Amino acid sequence: MPVLKLYVGDVVQTRKTHPCGSDRWKVERLGADVGIRCQGCGRYVLMDRVKFERRIRRFVSRPPEAASG
Template identity: 45%
Template sequence: MADKFCIGDIVELKKLHPCGSKQWEVTRTGADFRIKCLGCQHQVMLPRTKFEKSVKKILKSGLEQ
C-alpha cells in the first residue's frame, strides 16, 4: 500500500485548532504522525488512524517544489 501522506504536506483538518487555524504541516510520518499548526506553530503527535480520520484534504503536497 502506497503512503498517502509525506513529510512537508500541508493538510486541512476537519476541526479548528484553538488558535483558529485548520492548516497543519506534516513533520513526521510512520505509526504516529507529528503535525505542526501553521497558525501558532504548536506541534502534536497523533496515531496514524486518528490522523487519517481527521484530515479533510491535502492542500499542498510536500513533493511539489
C-alpha cells in the same frame, strides 16, 4: 482500510479547527504516529496515524517528490 499516502511536508486541512483558529497542519514526522505542526501558532502535536487520517478534510499542498511518485 487502505493506508493513506502521506509525505513529510504535506499541508492538510482538518475537519476541526485548532483553538488558535487555524485548520491547517504541516506533516513533520511519519510512522505509526504522525507529527504535525499547526500553521497558525506553531504548536507541535504527535497523533496516532489512524486518528489523524480520519481528521483530514483535504490536502492543501504536497511536496514535489509526492507529485512525481
